[in-house]
Amino acid sequence: MIDLLRNLDRRWIFLAMLLAVSIPILAQQSFPERPTKTVLDVFNYIEGLPEGSNILLSFDFGPSSDGELEPIATAVVRHCCLKRHKMFFMTLYPDGVPLPERTIKSVIEQEFESYNFKYGEDYINLGFNNAEELVIIVMGTDIKKMFPTDIEKKPLDGFPIAENITSLEDMDLIFTITTGYPGMKEWVQYGSSPLGVKLAVGSTAVQAPEAYPYLPDQMLGLLAAIKGAAEYEAALADKYPAFRDPAKNQGIKRMAPQFWAHLLIIGLIVLGNVVYFADRFQGARR
Amino acid sequence: MLKSTFPWLIVAVTGCVMIAAFFVPPLAEWKNEAGAWFEILAAMAFVVGGANLFAQHLKKISARRAGWGYSAVTLFSFVVTLVVGLFKVGVIGEDPNYPWAGHYQAEGSALWWLYQFAYQPLIGTMFALLAFYVASAAFRAFRAKNTEATMLLTAAFIVLLGRTYAGTWLTSAVPDDYSALTFPGMTAIILGVFNTAGQRAIMIGIALGVAATSLKVLLGVDRSYLGSDGD
Numbered sequence: 001m002i003d004l005l006r007n008l009d010r011r012w013i014f015l016a017m018l019l020a021v022s023i024p025i026l027a028q029q030s031f032p033e034r035p036t037k038t039v040l041d042v043f044n045y046i047e048g049l050p051e052g053s054n055i056l057l058s059f060d061f062g063p064s065s066d067g068e069l070e071p072i073a074t075a076v077v078r079h080c081c082l083k084r085h086k087m088f089f090m091t092l093y094p095d096g097v098p099l100p101e102r103t104i105k106s107v108i109e110q111e112f113e114s115y116n117f118k119y120g121e122d123y124i125n126l127g128f129n130n131a132e133e134l135v136i137i138v139m140g141t142d143i144k145k146m147f148p149t150d151i152e153k154k155p156l157d158g159f160p161i162a163e164n165i166t167s168l169e170d171m172d173l174i175f176t177i178t179t180g181y182p183g184m185k186e187w188v189q190y191g192s193s194p195l196g197v198k199l200a201v202g203s204t205a206v207q208a209p210e211a212y213p214y215l216p217d218q219m220l221g222l223l224a225a226i227k228g229a230a231e232y233e234a235a236l237a238d239k240y241p242a243f244r245d246p247a248k249n250q251g252i253k254r255m256a257p258q259f260w261a262h263l264l265i266i267g268l269i270v271l272g273n274v275v276y277f278a279d280r281f282q283g284a285r286r
Numbered sequence: 287m288l289k290s291t292f293p294w295l296i297v298a299v300t301g302c303v304m305i306a307a308f309f310v311p312p313l314a315e316w317k318n319e320a321g322a323w324f325e326i327l328a329a330m331a332f333v334v335g336g337a338n339l340f341a342q343h344l345k346k347i348s349a350r351r352a353g354w355g356y357s358a359v360t361l362f363s364f365v366v367t368l369v370v371g372l373f374k375v376g377v378i379g380e381d382p383n384y385p386w387a388g389h390y391q392a393e394g395s396a397l398w399w400l401y402q403f404a405y406q407p408l409i410g411t412m413f414a415l416l417a418f419y420v421a422s423a424a425f426r427a428f429r430a431k432n433t434e435a436t437m438l439l440t441a442a443f444i445v446l447l448g449r450t451y452a453g454t455w456l457t458s459a460v461p462d463d464y465s466a467l468t469f470p471g472m473t474a475i476i477l478g479v480f481n482t483a484g485q486r487a488i489m490i491g492i493a494l495g496v497a498a499t500s501l502k503v504l505l506g507v508d509r510s511y512l513g514s515d516g517d
Contacts (some may be wrong), residue, residue: 010425066410098391098398098401131328132328145318146325153387212482213482215482258449262452266446266447268421269439
């Protein structure tokens, strides 16, 4: 048995991972989620804001992290729509430009079609600016200096939503969905902390540990990867029963493959250590 | 002079402007000007980066070095993406009198198609492969060789279980008053206490290092970023 494990072809491990991930997807398995404090803090803050509050949604990621972060974007935008908040979309990533547009289409224009949200009045897509953290620094005093136009190059001054907006201080919440640089740290250092604007973060799993030192003073809350999205969806479903259907909740759906993948990894670590200690034991006996 | 002093002067003046704009409120407008300059420079960096990529891969192809085929694919993809993006191929503007007025990534355009059906699936697939390599590495490399590795292993087990329903289910019998003893509770403690303490120490260390290095760069003591004389 030990010999079999010692010489295990890694293709068997790949096959096991493929099955662990694909079977729950095909079987449409899902597990219940209970929102944790870091997620509930964000949910309750957005829920408690008066209707029509200004929320800046910065999609600071590209397609490489889309699988982890898209459910966060969908859940938060869905909540903003339910509360009829004003949404300002932007990105600091050159390959992230189409991602806000996709969420706008799927959530605001399709799922919430009956709410009759109007572009330029209820939401706007500011597009991309390449000046990295300087975008945040300058937006702290003048948003229109960094984004004089929307994504279609139409002057921002022509949109009713931008009439009373000067700087980041006019935002009731900054929500960054982030994968690295520029992202979470830059928004804390140059955006929320110096200006005293509330900041919430949706991040990839590998980046999440870096966010904890900022909680809860410099950062309102944290949605860490798929788990964070699933918890937010659970909070949304608790408050709004229309969102209890698991088919609508990508985060909850994606937690099932994660459940089995985590168990497989734990099993593999245990088996690897069995081989390691068996070898050590045999070496000591010789 | 041109190679060393002039670039240092640009760096020093820009750095001092940003410091002054941060600490002196009436000068806050200066950072907006610096922002506009940085935007232009960052845009130029895209051009320089693109030209460099083109030159390096062209050299590799002409010298028929190992893997030149991959360079050919890279260059082909680069040129196609650049051309369809620059010339807005397939973009239909709102007003037919101004066909170039539409957005370069408008739905249905060639660049949108490339992003949607080539770039996004390719990069998504590449990152999805990580799960397979992580599983293989977990079996071969994650060993309890000493006390530190055993502690790391224990923390990993708790977090892996605590971040899924498995952890909730396994410790569902634990009363709510002792929720810190459940896997999600222990995960929260590991991330919120031990991880935070370590991260803060690292962050403070990095911040001090950045401040010291920035000061050296501003004062011209450290000019390593300009390259050596032979460059």
